Amino acid sequence: MRGTQTLAAASTNQHHPLHYVAQHPHMPRNIKTTPSTRYHTQILSPLTPCTPQTNLQKHIHTQITHQSIETLKNNTQLHARPPDIHPPESFLPREDRVHLARLRYGHNPALLTYQKRLDGAITDACPGCNTAPHSIKHIMEDCNTHNHTRQQHNIHSLRVLWESPVQAMTLLRSSGLLGQTA
Ligand SMILES: [Zn+2]
Known part of the structure; x- marks a missing residue:
């Protein structure tokens, strides 16, 4: 351009x-x-x-x-065109926004599925429930360990990473995935 x-x-x-x-x-x-x-x-x-x-x-x-x-391709985690990012994301600290940007593509070192891509010797089973790979979709939609926190924040879908980034960060911080402080 x-x-x-x-x-x-x-x-x-x-x-x-x-x-x-x-x-x-x-x-x-x-x-x-x-x-x-x-x-x-x-x-x-x-x-x-x-x-x-x-x-x-x-x-x-x-x-x-x-x-x-x-001509944007489908998001690799949603398998669809991603929704627009909700504007209040701009009020989040830069560190949180970087985490969100990486999680939307599953490329965050906090995810064992991503660590396994870099080092095949790493086991990627979810440390919380041990029933599925530790992916961002599993954490935001399925993992039993986070059922209560998801209900608290009314989170049911991975799309929350785009549509309600502030709630998504609250869940990710309280789940321990990203640590407690920004
Ligand atoms: Zn799990």
Whole structure:
């Protein structure tokens, strides 16, 4: 996206230091695409035209972020497109937000299933109930050890990591998974 914005600035402003790159002529032998052809044929053409009222840099940002969001793959833990993250997450300490971001993909060292991915010798059975692998889905939905805490906080689904991150952190702290203090 930043590259597209730079090329857009270079090709539309003749005083831009990279203007010569954006206007680079075709070589007789078409060995490599020039920045100019790549910009016009591969990057700019899929974008919807920019209206005269819209700033080109802003237009490129809007279009490319929209494309990226549209092509996001399913979350590996939910096996579906994740819901939007509830805005109050921004009030949580940075440490908690990092934990949540990693737990949403099952990549948190507090999970034995993740530790086992890094070291096959580690056993990943849940230390609380010993009946299933110690995954974030098991902790948030199934583990008997946390039944009471889940009911206390009205947590029934892994989606709480996105939809109610503050409650999710309260459960994870009181379950001992992440320790008591941030
Ligand atoms: Zn368990």
